[in-house]
Amino acid sequence: MQKVIRTDRWSLAASQEQRKMVQETVALYRAYARALIGVLWVHQREVSGPFPVAAVERLIHATGRNPNPKYPFFDRRFPKFPSYLRRAAIVAALGQVSSFSTRYDTWAGGQRKRRDALPPRRTGENTLNPPLYRGQCARFDKPYHTAALKLWSGTDWIWSTFRITGKRHRHEVSTNKALSPTLLADGRGVKLAIPFKVSVQSPSRKAVQRVCGVDLGIRKTATASIVTADGTVVARQFFHRGADIDRRDKGLMRVRNKARQTMGKSGKLCAGFCKTMYRKARHRNRDMAQHLSRDIIAFAQEHGAQAIVLEHLQGYRPRAGRKGSTLRQRFHGWLHRLLAQRVMERAEEAGLLVTFVNQAGTSEYAYDGSGKVKRDPRNWSWVTFATGKRYNADLNACYNIAARFFAQVLGIGRKAQACARGKSSATQPRIPVTLSTLWQHAQAIVAEHEAPTTALA
Incomplete structure (x- = not known):
């Protein structure tokens, strides 16, 4: 028995106020990840141990055991930021920093497509989308008619209910297991990317x-x-x-x-x-x-x-x-x-x-x-x-x-x-x-x- 992951996109009906909340949530998550990338450039070696997420949290998040983090900016700039989203942003930022380091080491080692190839550029910009963990940031009714999402309203994180207007058929298969969705806001509406763990068995x-x-x-x-x-x-x-x-x-x-x-x-065309x-x-x-x-x-x-x-x-x-x-x-x-x-x-x-x-x-x-x-x-x-x-x-x-x-x-x-x-x-x-x-x-x-x-x- 083999397990594969397939993703469905579900469309949500959103009012103007809900669209604004979705856009603010996505922008806030990307800003948090962008700030994290700046920290990881400095402390990349320190957080390269077996538990990198915990090491990064000690640098940015204040707790009872860690009352004075090195970067209190995060708690002031992003108040009440959910812990699930914080850890997801840390993992995403670690991936971007690691990807840049690998590409730069490859370039510095001489493995280039052209002799005059420029080194990879380091940037803090990203187009990440926030994952919504089930039960913590996303809830669904059993027939999958509505979805409740935890969004940033500008002052607090609140629950907002959306009507599901379009979905596919993977959720109807009893053997498929739905995983945590990802919130998408591309300017043409609000959608949820829901991955499903599908069990398949191919013949020999x-x-x-x-x-x-x-x-x-x-x-x-x-x-x-x-x-x-x-x-x-x-x-x-x-x-x-x-x-x-x-x-x-x-x-x-x-x-x-x-x-x-x-x-x-004869001649050349512009780029x-x-x-x-x-x-x-x-x-x-x-x-x-x-x-x-x-x-x-x-x-x-x-x-x-x-x-x-x-x-x-x-x-x-x-x-x-x-x-x-x-x-x-x-x-x-x-x-x-x-x-x-x-x-x-x-x-x-x-x-x-x-x-x-x-x-x-x-x-x-x-x-x-x-x-x-x-x-x-x-x-x-x-x-x-x-x-x-x-x-x-x-x-x-x-x-x-x-x-x-x-x-x-x-x-x-x-x-x-x-x-x-x-x-x-x-x-x-x-x-x-x-x-x-x-x-x-x-x-x-x-x-x-x-x-x-x-x-x-």
Whole structure:
């Protein structure tokens, strides 16, 4: 049993007065952390022991055993500051100071991307959000209709009740455990980021009998097929968001036209050129990855797949078309890594195994074992097998991707001959594993079981 953390954002309905209290609470917490960072720059070595939070509290907070702290400023500037928030701010400040020290030591040690790289900058500014510990700073009713938060009113810490207007479904799962939320105030409303501890159990590789092979392409964003261990294709589906891709590409085309008008045939663009359009393109890609990953996981669960198989494309740089062609731009917008990352995150929570296989030859060889395929020169979405059969290139690839997973698990590799022998002097041709490899393996198993019966007869 494995435990993962997933966070939901819940929207809260807040009046103008409540929004003001939330903003003041967030600003006060950030000011407290900023003041702590200044103290930790001076006393970093003193608080580097086994109990750093207690060591910092002795410097800033007065108690019966510690009536005269070295920095009484904190108790005067931040009166009645809750102890839970104080310790959370100390931990956050310690993390920022430690992060800067690590980055500076790395720079001072000569590990730099460029020879003239500047040292990291030390700053007290931060965008931290206050964590609200359950029972102490946040309370929820059982149906999760309202939330009571402890906020700073300007003179005192008081409880304020908010109505929950939007939430997801992780709280409805009995095995999920809700942790302490974090208060968010980004200027567009009040939200709570609530982490959930999710218990998942992924199947072992040897126990998988049905997988979902996914091919990430350029013409079709994703193509998936459900394949069993004996090579049976149970289902298949195309996933493509053409409207979103058109909007993204049109926006990037406007960037291209503006660049031509700005610098002509030669020259340089200023820093931050068309940053708004680039930001919109990134957000569209992120939104497409979110929707497509959800659809792929739903497709796999609908047909009983226990694992999702993807091509190992990390660091892969495809060869684009000629300079100035649209193919180069389409490769830049390819969602091969972003979509794979989203699928991994969703599959982990759904209890599905995610694995990667070698991408070489998945689209180059026919799934029926007839050898190399020939691309249609007018439409690269179609290929022609050596037998003359025309087939979709992406479907052919996703069959082979799923077959490679079972080939690894069953240990059949290149034992099964996929096509006629080539010019190589090896005893077996160097043909990558295809779907036909599973067919031949299943037929061999059936023949082994039937052979003793035939001999007895």
